[in-house]
Amino acid sequence: MEMKESIMESEEYLLHTYNRYQVVFDHGEGVYLYDTEGKKYLDFCAGIAVQALGYGNKKYDTALKSQIDKLLHTSNYFYSEPLREAAKKVIKASGMSRVFFTNSGAEAIEGAIKAARKYAYLKDKKNDHEIIAMRKSFHGRSLGALSVTGNEHYQEPFKPLIGGIKFAQYNDIESVKACLSDRTCAIILETIQGEGGIYPAEDAFIEEIQRICDERDILLILDEIQCGMGRTGTMYAFSQYQVHPDIVTTAKALGCGVPVGAFLLNEKTAKNSLVPGDHGTTYGGNPFVCQAVSTVFDIFEEDHILEHVNEIAPYLEQKLDELVEKYEIIAERRGRGLMQGLEFAEPVAGKIVAKAVENGLILITAGTNVIRFVPPLVIEKEHVDQMAEIFEKILKSM
Numbered sequence: 001m002e003m004k005e006s007i008m009e010s011e012e013y014l015l016h017t018y019n020r021y022q023v024v025f026d027h028g029e030g031v032y033l034y035d036t037e038g039k040k041y042l043d044f045c046a047g048i049a050v051q052a053l054g055y056g057n058k059k060y061d062t063a064l065k066s067q068i069d070k071l072l073h074t075s076n077y078f079y080s081e082p083l084r085e086a087a088k089k090v091i092k093a094s095g096m097s098r099v100f101f102t103n104s105g106a107e108a109i110e111g112a113i114k115a116a117r118k119y120a121y122l123k124d125k126k127n128d129h130e131i132i133a134m135r136k137s138f139h140g141r142s143l144g145a146l147s148v149t150g151n152e153h154y155q156e157p158f159k160p161l162i163g164g165i166k167f168a169q170y171n172d173i174e175s176v177k178a179c180l181s182d183r184t185c186a187i188i189l190e191t192i193q194g195e196g197g198i199y200p201a202e203d204a205f206i207e208e209i210q211r212i213c214d215e216r217d218i219l220l221i222l223d224e225i226q227c228g229m230g231r232t233g234t235m236y237a238f239s240q241y242q243v244h245p246d247i248v249t250t251a252k253a254l255g256c257g258v259p260v261g262a263f264l265l266n267e268k269t270a271k272n273s274l275v276p277g278d279h280g281t282t283y284g285g286n287p288f289v290c291q292a293v294s295t296v297f298d299i300f301e302e303d304h305i306l307e308h309v310n311e312i313a314p315y316l317e318q319k320l321d322e323l324v325e326k327y328e329i330i331a332e333r334r335g336r337g338l339m340q341g342l343e344f345a346e347p348v349a350g351k352i353v354a355k356a357v358e359n360g361l362i363l364i365t366a367g368t369n370v371i372r373f374v375p376p377l378v379i380e381k382e383h384v385d386q387m388a389e390i391f392e393k394i395l396k397s398m
């Protein structure tokens, strides 16, 4: 079917919650996507930081195909070999103690909130605990995750949300201290804010939060759903700071395309929070998605993905810095590794991304004035050059 026709028919049936670009994708290969009319696109979005290995990875595809032939799903009443493998690998990679697999990032956040509340409840049997979250954060669209998402526009129509949430300013420790009370049970933040505009946590900020949490037995929840899985050059971004989170959430690139997330607990939290009957999911961690997770960790190791990120990321930074130097309209570059953002002096991000799509380059925004670069981790220098060339062409045309 022709793209125009296909899009019109889709729009007859889909709930209109997205303003999609006028593209129907057919397949991917490496770091490129192809639409149904054969046009090729360089992908610097990676399905929103999901397709860390790009498209058509042979090892990954073969592992998933063979799992389809064996077993897709059994429920969490039983064990499976892929579940064992995936659990062992995510725990080894993160340095945490226990994992609960979910179907999405938002559900990982829900689990993290429940574990934190249960931990506090077991201490004092009270139901009035508070969580401190950050302004400009993004933790997902379900009601619990939305409640800790510091975006008034996303929240307003859906109130009342869950209670006991206070918002502090990211990278402003005094505003966090102002939110503290004797009912504070957890502080939740992204190690690097993604959707809010690509803001890495400053060392002093996150390390002072850690100190406060240690002092008062408040749980530190780090959301690594976007910045985790090697994107910043280490498997999880928090390991670049002097912190030891109690709960970590992960998703997006965890399964590189299959819907899977997880929340990870340290020993203290695992021993003193959720028990049988407290939490569950029908699909979460089924053999199919766990085969994906397990294989992703294998490929990261065998193909030296982290080393590759550390090699290629400085080149991307350099190219982006050159653009900042050259174009008045670009205010600054922020980010770590292959999670980068360019902030513009004007709200032109949407317009630039639309033009990029026309020019065969997939990018995403992070707010109205930031362009986000979260490519597959397997990009090469030539792809960075190609991206920069198209990007400059667009800037010149504006």
Ligand SMILES: *Cc1c(COP(=O)(O)O)cnc(C)c1O
Pocket (backbone or CB within 6 Å): 104, 105, 106, 107, 109, 138, 139, 140, 141, 190, 194, 195, 223, 224, 225, 226, 227, 251, 252, 261
């Ligand atoms: C994407 C994202 C989420 C939500 O994940 P979903 O799978 O869309 O529910 C939560 N936190 C962060 C930091 C994210 O980037």
